[in-house]
Amino acid sequence: MTHNDLIKQLILSFNSNDNEAFLSAAREYIEREKRMKHTQVAKELEKALFDKSPSISYSERRFKDAQPIPRDSEKGFPLLEIKHYDDSWENLILPQTIKEQLNQIVREFKDADILATYNLSYKKKILLCGKPGTGKTFSVQIISSLLNIPIVYVRFDAIISSYLGETASNLRKVFDYIEQGTWIVLFDEFDIIGKNRDDIHEHGEIKRVVNNFLQMLDNFSGTSMIFAATNHQNMLDSAIWRRFDDVVYYDLPNEATRQILFERYMKPIKRENDIDLKALARRSEKLSPSDIKMITEEAIKLAIINSHNSLSMANLSIALDKFIKREKVKDNMLEDE
Ligand SMILES: Nc1ncnc2c1ncn2[C@@H]1O[C@H](COP(=O)(O)OP(=O)(O)OP(=O)(O)O)[C@@H](O)[C@H]1O
Ligand SMILES: [Mg+2]
Structure with missing residues (x-):
């Protein structure tokens, strides 16, 4: 993180009362000062942050009252992360209908009263x-930016795959946490539902966990918005679909959209006249926005x-070419498996 990022993180986390994020940014800042051999500054900051004197008991109280991030009771890893985003709606490139659908979600939230x-x-x-x-995670980041509410980010597969027995209790802890505040909650990589489907034992276990999750989702009474993201929609049955108030589909971009994406990602650098955006769009069939971003960034690095x-x-x-070749190798390897 750059110096500016850290300062921004401090301000944003202060603003949203996110003590955990504030502390983590403050600690990182202090470490940075230490690394730069600014020992005196680091010492003073450390004192300011942790001093127990009555004059700063306010910050102490803040940190004490904050809900601790829930952790896996066996291994102690955090079950969720709180993340701040600041990105603009225009950077999300999707068909008009999908953007409308997302916009409607945002507006309903704003007009809740x-x-x-x-x-x-x-x-x-x-x-x-x-x-x-195709922008599932990115969309939630944009919504978080628009509403100025941090994301409670839950990697569904991490919670589940690590310690199957602990899963229900982990999920309970996550739901208890999110019910205490107003968050944008993202259960990312919900894909676990589709994976391991051939393994009968695992499958039974996962099914149980999914049912568990759905039950908690049904009973959820908080004010947060809960998003779940998956790329295995075919695996989800109707029992799952009807639990959700809305379902948003993300498709691969068409040629015209790919052209817009290339152009967008090239913005940070000056372009030579020979760039043929149409050809790039044509040659990138079946590639996702994320692929196009990677390719363009790779090309920019080459230039620099x-x-x-x-x-x-x-x-x-x-x-x-390098990207397409890599994809081919990957596909061949998958076929060989
Ligand atoms: N529709 C889009 N418009 C603009 N940029 C995009 C779009 N989709 C993806 N990107 C870029 O690619 C990155 C990765 O996309 P993202 O993480 O949202 O994909 P995803 O749909 O969540 O994929 P996965 O299923 O692998 O989690 C984003 O951070 C963003 O920079
Ligand atoms: Mg994602």
Whole structure:
């Protein structure tokens, strides 16, 4: 994290009363000062942060009252992370209908009070499905930015796969935590439902866990919005679908959208005249926004490392070819398995 990122993180976490994030950023800042041999500054900051004198008991109280992040009782790893985002709606490139759908979710949340007077509730449980790298996680980050509410990020597969027996209790802890505040909750990598489906033992266990999760979702009475993201929508049965207030589908981008994506990701660098956006879009069939981002970044690095201050079509072609080749190798290996 850069110096500016750290300061921003401090302010954002202070603003949203997120003590854990505040402490972690403050600690990182102090470590940074130490690394830079600013020993005196580091000492003073440490004192300011942890001093027990009555004059700063306010910060102490804050830290004490804060809900601790729930942890796995056996291994002690944190079951969730609180993350802050600051990104703009325009950076999310999706078909108009999908953006409208997301926008509606945001607006309902903002107008929760008005809806309540009609005895209606905003959409609280939303399922995001679609291919990898199409913007599911990114969409939640954008929504978090728009609403200025941090994300409680839960890696569903981590909670589950590590210690199957502990899962129910882990899930309970997560739900207890999120019911105490207003968060954007993201159960990411919900895919576990689709994985290991051939392993009968695992399958039974996972099914139980999923049922457990759905029950908690049904009983959820907090004010947070809960998102679950998966790229195995085919595996989800109707029992799961109907638990959600809305389902958003993410498709791979079409040619025109791929062109927009290439152009967008090239923004940070000057472009040479030979760049043929149409050709790039044509040659990147079946690639996701995330793939296109990776390719463009690779090309930009090529340009920079070769001491050119502008991006050329050659840079892009090399990066694109390399990516396509890599995908082919990956597919072949999967076939061989
Ligand atoms: N629709 C999009 N518009 C703009 N950028 C995107 C879009 N989709 C993906 N990206 C870029 O690719 C990155 C990775 O995408 P993201 O993590 O949202 O994919 P995902 O759908 O959650 O994939 P997975 O199923 O693998 O978790 C994002 O951080 C963003 O920079
Ligand atoms: Mg994701």
